[in-house]
Amino acid sequence: MNFLTIIGRWINRYFSQPDAVYLVLMLVAVGVVILTLGEALAPVLTGLVIAFLLQDLVRRLEAVRVPRLAAITVAMMVFLGAVMAMVLLVVPLVSSQVSSLVSLLPNLVVRLREGMLRLAEQFPEFVTQSQITAVVEQATRELGNLSGTLLENAFSQVFSLFGLLVYLILVPISVFFLLKDKDELMAFWRSILPQPRPLLSAVGTEMNVQLGNYVRGKAIEIVIVGLASFTVFLLFDLNYAALLGVLVGISVLIPFIGAAVVTFPVFAVAVLQFGWSWELGWIMAAYGLIQFLDGNVLVPLLFSEAVDLHPITIIISVLAFGGMAGLWGVFFAIPLATLIKAIYVAWPRQSEEAPPTG
Numbered sequence: 001m002n003f004l005t006i007i008g009r010w011i012n013r014y015f016s017q018p019d020a021v022y023l024v025l026m027l028v029a030v031g032v033v034i035l036t037l038g039e040a041l042a043p044v045l046t047g048l049v050i051a052f053l054l055q056d057l058v059r060r061l062e063a064v065r066v067p068r069l070a071a072i073t074v075a076m077m078v079f080l081g082a083v084m085a086m087v088l089l090v091v092p093l094v095s096s097q098v099s100s101l102v103s104l105l106p107n108l109v110v111r112l113r114e115g116m117l118r119l120a121e122q123f124p125e126f127v128t129q130s131q132i133t134a135v136v137e138q139a140t141r142e143l144g145n146l147s148g149t150l151l152e153n154a155f156s157q158v159f160s161l162f163g164l165l166v167y168l169i170l171v172p173i174s175v176f177f178l179l180k181d182k183d184e185l186m187a188f189w190r191s192i193l194p195q196p197r198p199l200l201s202a203v204g205t206e207m208n209v210q211l212g213n214y215v216r217g218k219a220i221e222i223v224i225v226g227l228a229s230f231t232v233f234l235l236f237d238l239n240y241a242a243l244l245g246v247l248v249g250i251s252v253l254i255p256f257i258g259a260a261v262v263t264f265p266v267f268a269v270a271v272l273q274f275g276w277s278w279e280l281g282w283i284m285a286a287y288g289l290i291q292f293l294d295g296n297v298l299v300p301l302l303f304s305e306a307v308d309l310h311p312i313t314i315i316i317s318v319l320a321f322g323g324m325a326g327l328w329g330v331f332f333a334i335p336l337a338t339l340i341k342a343i344y345v346a347w348p349r350q351s352e353e354a355p356p357t358g
Helices: 003-014 018-037 042-063 068-103 105-122 129-153 161-180 182-192 198-235 241-251 257-274 278-302 311-331 333-346
Strands: none
Touching (some): 018 198, 042 068, 042 161, 042 198, 068 161, 068 241, 198 241, 198 333
């Protein structure tokens, strides 16, 4: 059996249905468009995500006999009201707390040095003062670079004057028309797809459900975890509670990795304020409890209908898609991994012909 025969049998087995070829071409085309024009199309992609968030509200309003246009108007008012509240209340508070926290970074180095010196006194065979001095000097240089560039670059892409105007105009328009003309848009795409299309229909139906559930679930998870963290930090009278609450809420976008990364600023602020004390221990215990409840109660509750993915698969997906598409890749890592799994499960497989005997 030569190489061309093997390739021919493989193609015949996995690409025996026409819509399998169409699906591959569509995935390649969408990937190329997003990788090449993703930044330019960001307002429309943002509108698509928000439309997924709001379509459930529109559907519920229609279920109680509210006309569709009125339901879309109500959903848009809810969305714009939430955005205005965030711009007027959350953003200024978080921005001022970021500025204040950056100015205190050198004090963090001092506190960490004190804690490490205590370790050196208790365990001189493992940690020496020269090692501590080298670590502190390196940390001081890195924090100096960080404080010099963080405020300069933070939100520079999103909150530049031109970018902000583009988002303020195009995102609401995209959301409105994606909600209003959803049926017409779906009918158009169906009209250009081949018939019959069992594979495309199966994958499309699965991903419509999964993507909608994921986007809405993540939005709810961000709000709940962020508010819970903010409330706990306020109860402990922890400085920068609003900033830390926002960071903890946003961290749920990156499963496993986000929780590990955001632990450092929470710990750093607690050390700066309370030192190496019981208060520090209680704060970190409360933060750990929030993370435990999020992973073991909230996530299973919100994503009970999601396709089960192995934790290693999730981590690999976050790293891979995040490296390819940045923040959008991180946000959609799990839906994209779910898409790959759905395609693999639904992909037609022609049984191989039995080899001739004789």
